[in-house]
Amino acid sequence: DAGVTQSPTHLIKTRGQQVTLRCSPKSGHDTVSWYQQALGQGPQFIFQYYEEEERQRGNFPDRFSGHQFPNYSSELNVNALLLGDSALYLCASSSVAGRGTDTQYFGPGTRLTVL
Amino acid sequence: AQSVTQLGSHVSVSEGALVLLRCNYSSSVPPYLFWYVQYPNQGLQLLLKYTTGATLVKGINGFEAEFKKSETSFHLTKPSAHMSDAAEYFCAVSPNRDDKIIFGKGTRLHILP
Numbered sequence: 001d002a003g004v005t006q007s008p009t010h011l012i013k014t015r016g017q018q019v020t021l022r023c024s025p026k027s028g029h030d031t032v033s034w035y036q037q038a039l040g041q042g043p044q045f046i047f048q049y050y051e052e053e054e055r056q057r058g059n060f061p062d063r064f065s066g067h068q069f070p071n072y073s074s075e076l077n078v079n080a081l082l083l084g085d086s087a088l089y090l091c092a093s094s095s096v097a098g099r100g101t102d103t104q105y106f107g108p109g110t111r112l113t114v115l
Numbered sequence: 116a117q118s119v120t121q122l123g124s125h126v127s128v129s130e131g132a133l134v135l136l137r138c139n140y141s142s143s144v145p146p147y148l149f150w151y152v153q154y155p156n157q158g159l160q161l162l163l164k165y166t167t168g169a170t171l172v173k174g175i176n177g178f179e180a181e182f183k184k185s186e187t188s189f190h191l192t193k194p195s196a197h198m199s200d201a202a203e204y205f206c207a208v209s210p211n212r213d214d215k216i217i218f219g220k221g222t223r224l225h226i227l228p
Binding site for chain 2: 004033035040041042043044045048056058090092103104105106107108109111
C-alpha cells in the first residue's frame with residue numbers, strides 16, 4: 001500500500017516564476033492538506049481540499065492556490081515566486097470517512113528553492 | 116486560537132539516558148495532540164497521538180507521552196535513548212482529526228555517545 005507521494009522531489013525556480021507541486025494521497029484517503037516548512041521551523045498550514053473544494057485555508061496570500069482532482073490527488077500552485085517561498089512543501093492526506101480511526105499522514109515533501 | 120510551545124530548540128542526551136521533550140499547548144476546545152518525528156531530508160512520521168481516553172499514550176520506537184489537561188502539557192519521553200533517535204521532533208495540536216494541524220517550532224534531539 002503506497003503512502004503519500006509527492007513530486008517533484010526538488011525544484012529550483014527564479015523569482016517571479018510560477019510553480020506546481022503534486023501530491024497523491026494514501027490509498028483510501030480523500031482529503032489533502034498542504035503545509036509549508038521553512039528552514040528551521042515547524043510546518044505551517046496552507047490549505048486543505050476535500051471533495052475538490054478548498055475546505056479551509058491558513059494565513060497565506062492568494063499567490064498560493066490549489067486544486068483537487070476526482071481521484072483525490074492534488075496540486076499546489078504558487079505564482080510570482082518570492083525568495084521567501086523557498087521551503088519544504090509537505091502534503092498530508094486523511095480520510096473524512098475514517099474519522100475516529102485515522103489521522104493525517106505526510107509525504108516526503110518537495111524542496112523548493114527560489115533564486 | 117490554538118498554539119503549541121516546545122521548550123528547548125535543542126536537547127542533548129547521552130545514549131541510554133532518559134529522553135524528555137517538553138510541549139505545552141493552548142486550546143479553547145479539547146484538543147487532539149500529536150508528536151511527529153522528522154529525519155534529515157525526510158517528511159514527517161507520526162510517533163503517537165492523543166485523541167480521547169487513556170491519557171498515557173504509547174507510540175512507536177519506545178516513545179510515550181502523557182496528556183495532562185491541568186498543566187496543558189503533552190511531554191514526550193523515552194526511557195533509554197538510542198543513536199537512531201537523533202532527529203527533529205514536532206509537537207502539534209488540532210481541534211479534530213481532519214482539521215489543520217498546528218505545529219510547534221520543533222526540538223532537535225542530539226544523542227551523545
